[in-house]
Amino acid sequence: MRLSPRHPRYASLKVRHRLAEAHRSGLVVPEGLIAHGRGEAFDYFLGERTSPSAQRAEHAAAEWLLAAKRPVVSVNGNVAALAAKEVAALARSVPGLRVEVNLFHRTGARARQVAAALRAAGVTDVLGVRPSGTIPRLPSDRAKVDRRGIAVADVCLIPLEDGDRTEALQALGKRVISVDLNPLSRTSRAADLPIVDDVQRALAEIARAARRLREGTPASGFRAFDRYRALSEAIDAITDGLNRAAARRPSARRPRRASPRRPRGSGGRTRRTT
Amino acid sequence: MRLSPRHPRYASLKVRHRLAEAHRSGLVVPEGLIAHGRGEAFDYFLGERTSPSAQRAEHAAAEWLLAAKRPVVSVNGNVAALAAKEVAALARSVPGLRVEVNLFHRTGARARQVAAALRAAGVTDVLGVRPSGTIPRLPSDRAKVDRRGIAVADVCLIPLEDGDRTEALQALGKRVISVDLNPLSRTSRAADLPIVDDVQRALAEIARAARRLREGTPASGFRAFDRYRALSEAIDAITDGLNRAAARRPSARRPRRASPRRPRGSGGRTRRTT
Numbered sequence: 001m002r003l004s005p006r007h008p009r010y011a012s013l014k015v016r017h018r019l020a021e022a023h024r025s026g027l028v029v030p031e032g033l034i035a036h037g038r039g040e041a042f043d044y045f046l047g048e049r050t051s052p053s054a055q056r057a058e059h060a061a062a063e064w065l066l067a068a069k070r071p072v073v074s075v076n077g078n079v080a081a082l083a084a085k086e087v088a089a090l091a092r093s094v095p096g097l098r099v100e101v102n103l104f105h106r107t108g109a110r111a112r113q114v115a116a117a118l119r120a121a122g123v124t125d126v127l128g129v130r131p132s133g134t135i136p137r138l139p140s141d142r143a144k145v146d147r148r149g150i151a152v153a154d155v156c157l158i159p160l161e162d163g164d165r166t167e168a169l170q171a172l173g174k175r176v177i178s179v180d181l182n183p184l185s186r187t188s189r190a191a192d193l194p195i196v197d198d199v200q201r202a203l204a205e206i207a208r209a210a211r212r213l214r215e216g217t218p219a220s221g222f223r224a225f226d227r228y229r230a231l232s233e234a235i236d237a238i239t240d241g242l243n244r245a246a247a248r249r250p251s252a253r254r255p256r257r258a259s260p261r262r263p264r265g266s267g268g269r270t271r272r273t274t
Numbered sequence: 275m276r277l278s279p280r281h282p283r284y285a286s287l288k289v290r291h292r293l294a295e296a297h298r299s300g301l302v303v304p305e306g307l308i309a310h311g312r313g314e315a316f317d318y319f320l321g322e323r324t325s326p327s328a329q330r331a332e333h334a335a336a337e338w339l340l341a342a343k344r345p346v347v348s349v350n351g352n353v354a355a356l357a358a359k360e361v362a363a364l365a366r367s368v369p370g371l372r373v374e375v376n377l378f379h380r381t382g383a384r385a386r387q388v389a390a391a392l393r394a395a396g397v398t399d400v401l402g403v404r405p406s407g408t409i410p411r412l413p414s415d416r417a418k419v420d421r422r423g424i425a426v427a428d429v430c431l432i433p434l435e436d437g438d439r440t441e442a443l444q445a446l447g448k449r450v451i452s453v454d455l456n457p458l459s460r461t462s463r464a465a466d467l468p469i470v471d472d473v474q475r476a477l478a479e480i481a482r483a484a485r486r487l488r489e490g491t492p493a494s495g496f497r498a499f500d501r502y503r504a505l506s507e508a509i510d511a512i513t514d515g516l517n518r519a520a521a522r523r524p525s526a527r528r529p530r531r532a533s534p535r536r537p538r539g540s541g542g543r544t545r546r547t548t
Contacts, residue, residue, distance in 0.1 A: 024304065030297045037307065037311020041316060042315060239520070
C-alpha cells in the first residue's frame with residue numbers, strides 16, 4: 001500500500017505499515033499488532049509526542065540505569081520491529097547494559113529473528129536466544145531468561161511488557177522501569193518507574209539523557225521517583241488531549257439533511273420496504 | 275494459549291484471541307488487528323457496554339434501515355470474524371437488507387473467505403465476492419462493489435469502515451450509518467448516523483430494535499438524527515470512563531522503596547557501574 005504524506009495520519013500510518021510488514025516476516029505476532037493498536041489510541045490523545053512528565057521519567061530512568069549494578073533491557077518482537085535502532089543507541093549510552101530477548105509468544109525461531117533484528121541495528125551482544133534460567137511464578141515459556149541477564153539484573157527496563165511479568169520481576173526484588181502508552185495498564189500501575197510514552201521516543205530520550213549524565217557529575221544511587229505523580233500526570237495529559245480533540249467536534253461540517261434524499265443509481269422512489 | 279476466566283480482562287482477551295485466530299486463517303489482515311486494538315482502548319473506557327446514547331443511535335439505525343428502499347450492510351474481515359452471527363440476525367430482522375463483502379485489503383480469496391464465514395453463520399445471500407461496479411473517487415481495489423448492493427443502496431450500514439470510503443459513499447448521496455468505537459475517527463465524524471459501540475453489541479441491538487419496530491407501528495420515513503449530540507455524548511462517556519479509571523490510581527498499592535535494594539541472585543553489592 002502506498003501512503004500519501006498528505007494523509008492526516010501519515011506518521012502513525014507509516015509506523016503501522018512497518019509493524020504489519022514486521023508481522024508478515026514473523027517478527028511480530030498477531031497479539032503484538034492488537035497491542036500496538038491500543039497504544040496508538042493513547043498516543044493519539046497524547047498528541048504523539050513526549051509529555052514533560054514522560055521526559056522527567058525518562059531522565060530518571062537514565063539515572064537508574066547508570067546507577068544499576070546489572071541493568072538489562074528486555075526486548076520483544078514489537079520492540080525489535082519498532083525501536084531496534086533506539087535499543088542499540090541505548091546500549092551504547094549505558095555502560096554494562098545487557099540486551100535480552102524476552103518473548104511472551106516464544107519459539108526458538110522467533111527469538112533468533114528478534115536477535116537478528118537487534119544485531120542488524122547495531123547491538124553487539126544479545127542475550128536470551130538460548131535461555132539458561134527461569135523466573136518463578138510464571139508459566140513455563142514466559143519464564144525463560146538468561147542467567148547473565150534478567151535473572152541477575154537489579155534494574156530491568158521492560159518496554160511493552162505485560163503485567164504478570166512486571167510483577168514477577170518485582171517479586172524477585174528487581175527495580176522495574178516500564179514503557180507503556182497506557183497509564184492504567186497493570187504494567188504501568190505496577191512498575192517502580194512507569195514511562196508513559198511511545199517506545200521509540202522513550203528509548204531515544206533515555207539514551208540522550210544517559211549520554212548527558214555521563215558528561216556531567218553522575219548522581220549517587222537511585223533517586224526517588226514519584227510514580228503516583230507520573231501516572232496522574234499521564235492520565236491528565238490523555239484527558240486533556242481527549243477534550244481538545246472533542247472541542248474539534250463535527251459542528252463545523254455541513255449539516256446533514258434529515259429528510260429523505262434520492263441516492264444516485266436508485267429509481268428515486270421513496271416507498272418504504274418494511 | 276489458555277485463558278483463565280479469573281483474569282481481569284477475560285472477556286476482552288477472549289475476543290482478542292478469536293481475532294488472532296481469524297487472522298491466522300487469513301480472514302483478518304494485520305491492519306485489522308491493529309484497528310481492533312485501537313477500538314479496545316476506547317471500549318475499555320466505555321466500560322465495554324452499550325451507552326444509553328449508543329442505544330438511541332442503534333434504535334434510529336433500525337428505523338433508517340427499515341425506512342430504506344435498498345439497505346445494505348457492508349462486511350469486512352474484522353466484522354466477519356467478530357460478528358458474523360449478528361450480521362445474520364440483522365439480515366433476518368430487516369427485510370430486503372443486502373449483505374455485501376467489502377474489503378480494504380482485497381483479494382479474491384479473502385472475499386470468498388469472508389463470504390464463507392457469513393454463510394456459515396446463516397447469511398443466505400452474500401454479495402460482493404465478484405464485484406460488478408465501482409465507487410468513484412477511490413483507489414481501484416477499495417472501489418469495487420456489487421451493482422445490486424452498495425452501488426444502488428440508499429442506506430449503507432458500514433461497521434468498522436474507513437473515512438475515505440464513508441465520504442465516497444456520501445458523495446453518491448447515500449445515507450451512511452457507521453459503527454466505530456472511536457467517536458473522533460473520520461468515519462464517525464463523517465457518518466450521517468454514527469454509532470459509537472462495539473460491533474457485536476451494536477449489530478445485535480439494531481437487529482433487536484428492528485424486530486420490535488416491525489411488531490409495532492412502523493415509523494414513516496427517515497427520522498432526523500442529531501449526530502452532533504451523539505458524538506458529544508460518546509466523547510463525554512469516554513472522558514468519564516477515563517476519569518473513573520484514573521480515580522483507581524495506584525495510590526492504594528504498597529509504596530515502593532526509593533532506597534537501593536538487593537536483588538536476589540546478585541552479589542548484593544551496591545557499587546555503581548558508571
